[in-house]
Each structure stands twice: as structure tokens, then as C-alpha cells.
Amino acid sequence: METNVVDLAQLRRGCAQCSLQQLCLPAGIGQQDLQQLDDIVRRRRPVATGERLFRPGDALTSVYVARDGAFKTVSTSEDGGEQVVGFHLPGELIGLDALGHGRHRCEAVALTTANVCEVPFEQLATVAAQVPSLQQQLLRVIGQSVGRDQDHLGMLVRRQANERIALFLHGLGERLRNIGESGSRYRLPMSREDIARYLGLALETVSRGFTRLQEDGVIAVTGRRIEILQPDELARLAHGGEPAPPVQRRARS
Amino acid sequence: METNVVDLAQLRRGCAQCSLQQLCLPAGIGQQDLQQLDDIVRRRRPVATGERLFRPGDALTSVYVARDGAFKTVSTSEDGGEQVVGFHLPGELIGLDALGHGRHRCEAVALTTANVCEVPFEQLATVAAQVPSLQQQLLRVIGQSVGRDQDHLGMLVRRQANERIALFLHGLGERLRNIGESGSRYRLPMSREDIARYLGLALETVSRGFTRLQEDGVIAVTGRRIEILQPDELARLAHGGEPAPPVQRRARS
């Protein structure tokens, strides 16, 4: 547990001191130019679980990046169904859904207490126009976000439940590893229901999938604690491999 | 049928004369600045059905916009499954999938013979940095593309087959209407299989869905010709409404 004092010290640190520097907007930007970006970034005190950064219909004022913690973006369709559009780990831009019409389509909800950097969008665009390397990096970060959306799409289409779940756990591990955390032993920031709404499944199906993976010795689950015991087997399942039957396996050609 | 002579004349026309001007990158850009954009746009002779603009792994050199015709972007997963990531109508940017890593993840295939504008990406970024309104518009267009991807996602998650199909036909009509074509009477540029891979269904299910909609008097289908007979009913079905009972249909105003 960190004390509040330490957190406040963290708050004062700029991009130059941030451990996510190379994964976030500042990546590949020189010292000089970085200062310009740093000047417009607002660092806010921690947001609590369940707090929202924005709601559907809100005007696009800022984009956000978590320094730690996790967020989900949720889109509510007119018939009341909630769809989890994405999960956002530290370093991943939040709020791009409003780029199209200038208003947010989703709401962004904190899954844990989290520290976020707020980047006023107008100013970001202005600075990006002046700093070519920032413009480039902004486009790259947007592109990565598009890439994650496509990965998400790939999870949903014509894949069966267990495959989606394996893909999800595998992909989450990858992303965690990217930001320097363990990809094989982590705590899920989201509920089973969130996962279900992200994967397009019933929450019971997600639960059963976890149980099945555990029975097969691929992972160990206790509540939200995940340990990946057989990473290669998980990867195999994620890419359409047959689940290994308990005793004998039947051939499918 | 247009003659080649007419087509060549069309090719020479710049953005200022293009009917898509207000829907495409030039939207909201002044005469002066438009010329700068126009100078870097390459207009190519028509591409034939089945031709590719780029393939997975290709470096990002240009982004593309169709002036007419239609494209699909397809992502092939390692297990060989093909997923249709998106359909692209005139005025919609193609090639943004490479923004993240600088290499394309998908291939872009022409569904019809089509005329495309090619915009070298480096130069586009350079001009965008000089022309604020273009930078703004570029971000907006990217955002709209993200928005379409989210709509796509919304079609796939927790919606049943008939709902997805209604949503698809409805949405396609909207997009066609946007570019000045009829949204209630059109020819599908893509096969049933493409639609199936886009909607995450088996192609037989798509076929059955069309048949069902026709039986219910909502649409008329002959091959790829679609006529929407009851637009409001289609919209109702698209948003989770119950299919109408077999015998009588109720009027909805």
C-alpha cells in the first residue's frame, strides 16, 4: 500500500519521469518538445471505483490516460442493453470514441481506484500541429487503439465461447506484460459480467469457461485472481485449438 | 455505362469538383488549403473487382478513398479464418488499420470495379500539420471510422441473427443515403458469404434471414438487389423488436 504522501509526489511528476513514457503519448518525443506536451497535461487526484470520466453525449473536452488502475468504456444501446466496448490499461488512450462527432458515444468507468492524466483535446491538437513527432505519435496511439478494437472484433466473430475466453485471458496477459506487470499472474480488474458483456456471452458462460480451463490445468482461478499455468496451451486454445479431453482425445480431421 | 472518355475526364477532376467533397477529407477546408491537399492526391484508373489495395504486412504508404464502388477489408487469423472487418463506401477512408504499427493488418479488396483516390500518408501528415482545418478533419474522419467499427461491434454482441441482419441492411441504407444514393433500393456489393463473415454468422443463416424478412414483407430480395418496403419496420427489428406474426402485419406510422 502506498501512502497518500507518496501518491501526491507521484502526481507532481511529469511525463519525463513517468514509467509509461515509452508506451504513451510522449514516446519518441525529444526533451524540448516533451515539455510542451507536459504543460497541457493535467494530473488529477485518484478517481474511485465506479467514477466516470465522461458520459454518453458529453462534449469531447479531453482525452485521458490511466497511469495505474483500469477503466472500461460502455455503450448503452437504445433498448437498454449495455455493451462493454473496451478495457483500458495504463498508457492506453481513453475518449477517442468522440473523435467522430465531437460527443462521446460511451461512458468511461473506473474499474479500480486509478490515477489519470487528462489531456485537453484542443490543446493537444494544437501542440501536435507544432510538434511533428507528437502528431506522429498521436496517430500511432490512435492506430493502436483501432488495432485493439479489431482484436476485440476478432474475438467475437465466429469463435466459440471457450476460445473467446482463452483469447481474452491471453490478450490481457500480453497487455499487462507490455506495461511491465506479470502476464501470467494477475488480478482481473473487472467482474465476470463485464467480461461477458465484452465477449458477447452470458456471464454464466464465462464462469463455466474459467472453471473448465482450471479443470484442464491451464489456469488457476480464485475469484479475480488469475494464474496462467500453461501459457502455451492457453495460446493454443486461443487460436482455435481443441480443448484437451480428460482421458483420450478423439480425432477430428 | 460511361465511356472511357468520360471516366478519364472524371479522373482529372480535383477534390473541389468532387461530389463527395463534404463527406471526405476536404470537408470544411478553405479553397486555398484545399489546393495543398489536392496536390498530393493521386487519382488512379479504375481497379477491378477482386483487386487489392494492400495486403497484410504491407507497409503503410497511402490511405485510400473510393470515389465510387465498394471495398471490404479482411483480416485473416492464423488459423485461416477470414473475418470481414469492414465495408467501405465512397468517401470512407481505407487503410487506417496500419496506423498502429505502420504495417497493414488487413487486406483491402475491391467488391466492384471502383475509382479510388490514393493519399500518400507521409505527405498527408505533413500537410495536416500545416493546415489546422485539415488536421481537424483528418481526426474527425478517423473518428468516424472508429465509430463505424463500434457500430459493427454493437451488431455482433448479444444480438440474434435476424437482428444483426436487419441492423446491417438498415445501416447500409443509411450510409448509402448519406452519399446521395437511395437508401431503400440498392444493390449489395458483397456476397452472402461476405455478409456472414461481417456479421459473425454462417452464410446459410444470412440467407434464411433475408428470406424471412421477405416473407414478412419488410424487404424484397432478388439476388443482390434489395428493396426496403417497410423502413420503419426494419428499423424496429434492428433495435430488438419482435418479428411480426405471420398472418397480419400491423401498420406503424
Add this chain to the structure above:
DNA sequence: CGCGTCCTTGAGCGTATTCAATCGATGTGG
């Protein structure tokens, strides 16, 4: 300790898939 929330497990059902055959349009060659 008790309550609420989150997660797990079970049973039956419904929807979409798979496998397979047919049909229709289009195009090619005899």
C-alpha cells in the same frame, strides 16, 4: 456476524450451425 454482491453450478430449451442437396444464373465449349 449477517447481509449483500459476486460467482458458481445445474437443468432444459432454443437458436444458429453443420452437413447436404437443390436450384438458379452465368459462361464455355462442343
Add this chain to the structure above:
DNA sequence: CCACATCGATTGAATACGCTCAAGGACGCG
């Protein structure tokens, strides 16, 4: 000009997968 091949679309029948409904269990918080 028509037989034949080919491709796309439609239709049918049986299966399987995931959903719904329902109950029970575990964990965390006051």
C-alpha cells in the same frame, strides 16, 4: 444452340452450443 460446368444462393434436417431460469455458495464489507 444447347449440354455442361461453375459459382452463388436457397432450403432442409439433425445436432450442438450457449442461453435462460433457478438455486446455492463464497467472499468482502459494514
